[in-house]
Amino acid sequence: MIDLLVVGAGFGRDFLHLYQLHPGVGAVGLVEPDAGRLSEAVDAYGLDGGYATLDEALRSGRWDAVHLLSPVRFHVAQTLAVLASGRSCASAVPMATSLDDIERVMDAAAAASGRYMMMETALYQREYLHAVRLRDTGALGRLTYLRGSHMQDLDGFPPYWMGYAPMQYATHIVAPLLGLAEARAASVVCFGSGELLPAHRGDGSNPFPLESALFRLDTPAPLTAQVTLSFFENARSYTEGFDVYGDLGAIEWPSVEGAASVVHLAGPQDGAHRGRPIERREVEVPDRAEVLPGPLRPYTRPGRYRPPGGRPALEVHAWHGGSHPHLVHEFISAVVADREPAVGPARAAAITAPGIVAHESALQGGRMLDVPRY
Numbered sequence: 001m002i003d004l005l006v007v008g009a010g011f012g013r014d015f016l017h018l019y020q021l022h023p024g025v026g027a028v029g030l031v032e033p034d035a036g037r038l039s040e041a042v043d044a045y046g047l048d049g050g051y052a053t054l055d056e057a058l059r060s061g062r063w064d065a066v067h068l069l070s071p072v073r074f075h076v077a078q079t080l081a082v083l084a085s086g087r088s089c090a091s092a093v094p095m096a097t098s099l100d101d102i103e104r105v106m107d108a109a110a111a112a113s114g115r116y117m118m119m120e121t122a123l124y125q126r127e128y129l130h131a132v133r134l135r136d137t138g139a140l141g142r143l144t145y146l147r148g149s150h151m152q153d154l155d156g157f158p159p160y161w162m163g164y165a166p167m168q169y170a171t172h173i174v175a176p177l178l179g180l181a182e183a184r185a186a187s188v189v190c191f192g193s194g195e196l197l198p199a200h201r202g203d204g205s206n207p208f209p210l211e212s213a214l215f216r217l218d219t220p221a222p223l224t225a226q227v228t229l230s231f232f233e234n235a236r237s238y239t240e241g242f243d244v245y246g247d248l249g250a251i252e253w254p255s256v257e258g259a260a261s262v263v264h265l266a267g268p269q270d271g272a273h274r275g276r277p278i279e280r281r282e283v284e285v286p287d288r289a290e291v292l293p294g295p296l297r298p299y300t301r302p303g304r305y306r307p308p309g310g311r312p313a314l315e316v317h318a319w320h321g322g323s324h325p326h327l328v329h330e331f332i333s334a335v336v337a338d339r340e341p342a343v344g345p346a347r348a349a350a351i352t353a354p355g356i357v358a359h360e361s362a363l364q365g366g367r368m369l370d371v372p373r374y
């Protein structure tokens, strides 16, 4: 049984009930500098501790593991502090926004007694789990091409997102494409597209509202993955998904969030028609809740949660394809068993570095650059 601390009550709030319900977790605490948000969450969930800063929580001598859901710029320093304190650390994406910082986290994780996991939602969303199953049953055949895009309008987001380099947040697309290809990114060519308006420029270091990259994967046969990220000045409703194509079958993410995925399956060429017959089928992608501990299973979908102590029931979300309970279960299981989590330091680096190098390629006008191998 481990005691778990959540850091950040924005996205972090969506994980509180999952940790409270997990059979491997004892106490659940929260770090949140906004005093009103902290006390509201501590009261609503009946949490076992609340702190204004991570330092204060680490000094308390309590808590075995920490899940960081603070703004991106704090991820590296907070990861290093948690690991140095002897605790295990889960971090929201991205692991880091520079190659040097990836190295620092990897070095710290290698020296630590605790475990490190990057909480990549894209690797546990039901659509990804279904695509892996299609690949593993041979329905896709040999892979030919992969592509994905994350398009989100960040107007109105906290000011620290202004000017954020899109490719430095590419993990939600890079992760499933590399996972499906069972490969690493070897090199990349990336172009920026559009020109950020002054109001969106932030510190001015990134000029692009959209970046699009072609990655060469390190597979024996040539295989290419295209990744597009856009955060501003692109009138597209939110999408965060991928398409994967093989010689026998393909699966495409719905063009509108929440709609059905589309599977294409090729039959044999019959000699009477040009091209092979390709059946197009809309599929309701199944949940994989059965692999979760019983109390977490209902929460791959939105629902109501009754916190301890007879507190009023709360409406709880289930964004990102039902992935959150799976992430919680994998992190807690790895810490309890003292084993490498599914997205440990090396895999987190292999997922995070391609976007960092892609942004560098875009800044250099599309120069082909190698991606470090971890």
Ligand SMILES: NC(=O)c1ccc[n+]([C@@H]2O[C@H](COP(=O)([O-])OP(=O)(O)OC[C@H]3O[C@@H](n4cnc5c(N)ncnc54)[C@H](O)[C@@H]3O)[C@@H](O)[C@H]2O)c1
Pocket: 007, 008, 009, 010, 011, 012, 031, 032, 033, 034, 037, 053, 054, 069, 070, 071, 072, 074, 092, 093, 094, 119, 120, 121, 158, 320
């Ligand atoms: N699909 C995903 O994996 C996914 C989705 C959304 C957000 N995220 C990540 O989760 C993190 C949090 O996102 P968000 O939308 O809640 O951000 P946010 O800025 O809205 O909220 C973060 C919370 O952290 C608090 N905070 C600020 N500084 C802090 C500090 N130094 N220590 C502790 N807490 C601090 C803020 O007061 C706020 O309540 C980000 O890193 C984001 O990239 C991941």
